[in-house]
Amino acid sequence: xxxxxxxxxxxxxxxxxxxxxxxxxxxxxxxxxxxxxxxxxxxxxxxxxxxxxxxxxxxxxxxxxxxxxxxxxxxxxxxxxxxxxxxxxxxxxxxxxxxxxxxxxxxxxxxxxxxxxxxxxxxxxxxxxxxxxxxxxxxxxxxxxxxxxxxxxxxxxxxxxxxxxxxxxxxxxxxxxxxxxxxxxxxxxxxxxxxxxxxxxxxxxxxxxxxxxxxxxxxxxxxxxxxxxxxxxxxxxxxxxxxxxxxxxxxxxxxxxxxxxxxxxxxxxxxxxxxxxx
Ligand code: HPA
Numbered sequence: 001x002x003x004x005x006x007x008x009x010x011x012x013x014x015x016x017x018x019x020x021x022x023x024x025x026x027x028x029x030x031x032x033x034x035x036x037x038x039x040x041x042x043x044x045x046x047x048x049x050x051x052x053x054x055x056x057x058x059x060x061x062x063x064x065x066x067x068x069x070x071x072x073x074x075x076x077x078x079x080x081x082x083x084x085x086x087x088x089x090x091x092x093x094x095x096x097x098x099x100x101x102x103x104x105x106x107x108x109x110x111x112x113x114x115x116x117x118x119x120x121x122x123x124x125x126x127x128x129x130x131x132x133x134x135x136x137x138x139x140x141x142x143x144x145x146x147x148x149x150x151x152x153x154x155x156x157x158x159x160x161x162x163x164x165x166x167x168x169x170x171x172x173x174x175x176x177x178x179x180x181x182x183x184x185x186x187x188x189x190x191x192x193x194x195x196x197x198x199x200x201x202x203x204x205x206x207x208x209x210x211x212x213x214x215x216x217x218x219x220x221x222x223x224x225x226x227x228x229x230x231x232x233x234x235x236x237x238x239x240x241x242x243x244x245x246x247x248x249x250x251x252x253x254x255x256x257x258x259x260x261x262x263x264x265x266x267x268x269x270x271x272x273x274x275x276x277x278x
Contacts, residue, residue: 005149008096011057015100016107018056022048023072026109027081029278030230031271032101034117034217036260037237038084040268044073058104059087059097070101076275081110090194090216095145099224103154106228112169112278113230115218116267118256120242122203123187123212127238129263131184131270133173134165134234137219138190138211145220146227155227164226169233169278176273182266187212189236191219197251200244214242235270237263 024046033040050070052058060068069084083101087093105113119132126132150157170186177184190206192198194216198206206214213236225232239259241249 005151009151009153012100012103012107014056015058015104018054019050019104019108022050023108024048025079027072027105028079028110029112029114029275030081030083030102030105030110031114032083032086032116032221034086034115034260036118036257037116037264037267038069040264041075041082041271042268044071044075044080044082047071047073055104057100059093059100076272078275078278080275081105081108086217086221088194088217089141089143089220095143095147095220098220099145102221102224102230103151103228106154106225106230111231113221113225113232114271114274115221115232115234117215117218117234117236118239118260119189119213119215119236120197120240120245120251121212121238122190122207122214122242122245124245126185126187126212128240128259130238131177131182131263131267132187132213132236132238133170133184134189134213134218134236135170135186136165136188137222137234138188138206138209139219139223140206141191141193141219143193145224155229159227161223161226164222164232165234166231169231172277173233173235173270173274176277177270180269180273182270184270187236189213189215189218189234192216198243203242203244206242213238233274235267237267
């Protein structure tokens with residue numbers, strides 16, 4: 001069935017209207033907290049909870065470890081719309097569903113989008129627990145969220161993806177990391193369709209293609225965000241070595257959740273320091 005652009009636009013409008021009626025002010029920064037990281041930031045100031053189930057057409061997550069909540073509030077003086085958890089392509093969602101929350105953020109006024117995720121390390125210089133700033137990506141999902149008729153209201157038919165991960169925001173993130181004494185590495189993220197972890201042969205192939213990190217999210221969101229003109233920052237928490245990178249590297253979901261739990265307070269520290277600089 002061809003993607004119906006009019007229907008998608010109407011759904012987005014309806015959801016945006018629902019949020020606008022509830023938000024006390026226009027959010028400026030959108031944050032998406034990935035696997036196991038949802039609780040990291042705690043409660044926002046004057047927090048308003050916006051249950052996904054009540055937002056028209058908002059896709060529901062199905063994976064354990066993904067809380068599925070949208071909250072609005074202030075943090076470090078910023079007006080923040082915080083998305084705890086995300087829907088993934090591997091859940092069987094269509095790409096327009098996967099990027100629905102990002103487009104919704106744009107429609108309610110968000111200008112800066114911070115995407116976080118858990119990722120496997122392909123680059124052997126990375127260690128489990130590292131935070132890595134995404135500098136660029138490889139889309140190995142085999143699909144684009146922009147395929148089909150263009151949503152002209154959101155952006156151009158052929159958007160470019162140069163500097164998709166904002167150099168300005170990356171500079172500020174490094175400043176923030178220095179200020180709170182955290183190391184922040186940099187790398188190229190490859191997105192795979194999942195839900196299975198990769199084979200060692202696939203990881204070797206991605207390594208030769210230039211990837212430093214591997215995960216199952218973020219890239220569709222970045223593409224949709226750049227399409228509609230959001231400024232994007234991506235931060236990965238390295239939860240494991242990708243398959244075959246170390247002899248013992250056999251990724252499990254338990255390991256991913258265990259490491260994100262262990263690192264979420266430091267991630268919160270980093271994000272707060274970043275918000276204070278935006
Ligand atoms: N591969 C894909 N996605 C991931 C990984 C991985 O090794 N770790 C966390 N998310």
